[in-house]
Amino acid sequence: MSTLEIKDLHVSVTTDDGPKEILKGVTLTIKDGETHAIMGPNGSGKSTLAYSIAGHPKYDVTGGTVTLDGADVLAMTVDERARAGMFLAMQYPVEVPGVSVSNFLRTAKTAIDGEAPKLRTWVKDVNKALGDLDLDPTFGQRSVNEGFSGGEKKRHEIAQLELLDPKVAILDETDSGLDIDALKVVSEGVNRFRAREGKGLLLITHYTRILRYIEPDHVHVFVAGRVAESGGPELAEELEANGYERFLTAAPATV
Template sequence: MTKFEIRGVHADVLIGAEEREEILKGVDLTINSGETHAIMGPNGSGKSTLAYAIAGHPRYEITSGEVLLDGENVLEMGVDERARAGLFLAMQYPVEVPGVSMSNFLRSAVTAVRGEAPKLRDFSKELQGSMKNLAIDSSFASRGVNEGFSGGEKKRHEILQLELLQPRMAILDETDSGLDVDALKVVSEGVNRIRQSGEVGVMLITHYTRILQHVHPDYVHVFAGGRIAESGGPELADVLESEGYERFAKAGA
């Protein structure tokens, strides 16, 4: 059983050469393995800031609080150490890495996380199987990472990484954004395959409820004003769908 704990986290974002602004204002959240927590909220409420600050993005600085993965404070680790410890971030805007093939990138990542290089034949079989599950053409293995990919292809590649790296805690930052109906279904099925093991905790950041029709959360949290304003079960997402975020936006102003 893995426990992921966010305790009293405050964080700033760099908005100029030297100017910083506080975005997170005391976030508390606990996610256990096998649980899926949906984080919803209006634009600018701090959802993505939370994701990137936890992952160690240099533009974001956690000024107080702790982020514990099975009792170990990941804030004391480098970015690569956080990944090896079992923390995974699927980015809202995946970046292109020209000149580095998908297969080489993924095998290097798997080697770093698992502690040893998988045999090439075994890895190729594993990679092709996961690509088939995500409806990614096999030719993409030799292409540069996300180079010339559509939005949906980039998001499928993020879930491909998730399947191969098998983290303990997965943070999915608006994985559903920019997806058409077919791509949303494929990506959701990939997330659900990971969830079925019961060994991964999932923080699913989203604006909309459409992905929650495929990836059913155990808990829903409303993010507003840099903190969690309300928590509940899956039914809370239905309330947000019908009422919107207006009352939370006002409360966080």
């Protein structure tokens, strides 16, 4: 059983005017087999939560805890978090010129597992993962994200998810920039991951359209660095119909 537990998490960033608190006491537990969706307006701290859990150096954790199966995530380096079973699909995947997709995937798999995958079975696994996401096998010869369309970048992120097989996946606005066909393909890939035993998923999104393909167990409304309300899928439908106004009016004033 895998459990990602976030308790009273406070996170700040350094600005020209000094430290600015972004997360103001976030508490959230994701158990295996659960899909949690976080929705909220721009600037509410959704991506900050994702990057803080992953270990981005820009974000300074000033309070609270994050544990995965009882292990202290915040005490781990970024690579240790990945080996422990955490995965982040970035909103804006970066280009890595000169590094092929196939070499990148095999190097990442080797680093996480501690040994290189057998080449013959690995090539089959990669080709299947790419094919399932409507990516041609020659895609593996291209440099990572260089010249990729928005849809190709996001599908490549999900190929990584399928091949690296983490315990908990955090998807930061994976639906942004996708047309309807690419959204369906990406969602099918995420659902294949969800169907595996012992997997947890945290899905960050602005829109309900991806939630029509990836049905969450829990929906959390993020406002001003806090979870303003939690509920089931029906909460996402309320947001679609009425927006965030009632949560924004109820949010505490920022200092």
